[in-house]
Amino acid sequence: MFIDIINRLIPALADAAALSLVTLAIVLIFRTSFTTNFAQGMIATAAAYITTVFYNRFLFIRFPESNVIILMIISFLSGIIVGFLIGVFIDVILIRKSKFSNALTKQMITMGAVLFLLGLLPTLFYKADLNMPSIPRFFNETMMIPIGDRFMVIQQNHLYSIAVATLCISAVFIALKYTKWGLGVRSTASNERVAGMMGVNTKLITALSWGIAGALGSIGAMLHATSQTVSAGMMVEMQVNGFLASILGGFSTFIGPVVGAIIIPVLNTFTSFLSQRITVGGTSLSVYYKVFVYIIILIIILIKPIGLFGKKIAKKV
Numbered sequence: 111m112f113i114d115i116i117n118r119l120i121p122a123l124a125d126a127a128a129l130s131l132v133t134l135a136i137v138l139i140f141r142t143s144f145t146t147n148f149a150q151g152m153i154a155t156a157a158a159y160i161t162t163v164f165y166n167r168f169l170f171i172r173f174p175e176s177n178v179i180i181l182m183i184i185s186f187l188s189g190i191i192v193g194f195l196i197g198v199f200i201d202v203i204l205i206r207k208s209k210f211s212n213a214l215t216k217q218m219i220t221m222g223a224v225l226f227l228l229g230l231l232p233t234l235f236y237k238a239d240l241n242m243p244s245i246p247r248f249f250n251e252t253m254m255i256p257i258g259d260r261f262m263v264i265q266q267n268h269l270y271s272i273a274v275a276t277l278c279i280s281a282v283f284i285a286l287k288y289t290k291w292g293l294g295v296r297s298t299a300s301n302e303r304v305a306g307m308m309g310v311n312t313k314l315i316t317a318l319s320w321g322i323a324g325a326l327g328s329i330g331a332m333l334h335a336t337s338q339t340v341s342a343g344m345m346v347e348m349q350v351n352g353f354l355a356s357i358l359g360g361f362s363t364f365i366g367p368v369v370g371a372i373i374i375p376v377l378n379t380f381t382s383f384l385s386q387r388i389t390v391g392g393t394s395l396s397v398y399y400k401v402f403v404y405i406i407i408l409i410i411i412l413i414k415p416i417g418l419f420g421k422k423i424a425k426k427v
Contacts, residue, residue, distance in 0.1 A: 164185045330348070
């Protein structure tokens with residue numbers, strides 16, 4: 111039973127790695143722009159499309175003798191750049207040029223971006239979608255580690271996904287603590303007006319945050335796409351879980367939502383594992399395992415509405 115849990119837990123942590131990147135991107139925008147970015151998933155999906163097409167239709171054909179890993183790194187970088195530029199574009203061009211810029215307006219703009227990209231991507235890449243493989247599975251070998259009379263099965267792809275996400279998230283937290291951008295983000299998140307009065311270029315901070323959030327989400331989408339086919343709706347569930355993770359961990363912190371993003375896939379794994387062993391009237395409860403997960407999350411939020419790591423904001427009158 112222990113081996114079965116481990117064999118399920120490692121893929122869950124790989125899912126959590128991608129979800130953590132998307133969640134951190136959502137929180138980063140929320141803390142600097144004071145709105146929820148509904149377009150985060152579609153920005154990431156656009157980057158995954160670009161990465162896949164650039165690799166399969168250009169790099170792999172033009173440079174067939176080149177090292178596959180180098181080609182993949184180049185294609186990944188192209189997707190990251192695309193995600194960064196789309197994020198900056200939404201903030202600088204769409205949001206700032208809007209007549210009435212408030213939280214609701216920003217949400218509506220991001221919803222408009224969702225509809226635009228949802229229609230554009232399948233149309234733009236229609237021919238590329240036909241018989242096109244998804245993002246290549248880097249380091250797709252499977253390791254079999256004998257433990258007694260059983261084997262612990264570990265895909266290298268999962269390990270590298272966890273490593274990439276850990277590296278990226280660590281880099282962001284280091285930047286938040288030790289760089290001028292991080293100081294600007296924390297100042298803007300605390301009080302945008304006061305930060306501006308103290309000389310912080312809040313517009314630059316916000317633009318960079320949108321760009322970095324777009325890049326983080328793009329990395330998450332590319333890691334997620336290594337285990338499935340790229341499609342326009344590939345990030346819908348991850349977008350929803352990203353918001354759930356942010357609420358579960360607490361929107362008022364940066365670390366809390368990341369922890370929430372780890373908890374949700376792990377809960378999915380354990381509830382699926384347990385529900386397969388429970389039957390009611392001869393019917394397995396395995397089909398309802400996600401319902402159990404959402405019920406657990408709802409109970410946690412009801413007990414602690416500000417999230418597991420949320421902080422109460424004290425206002426002086």
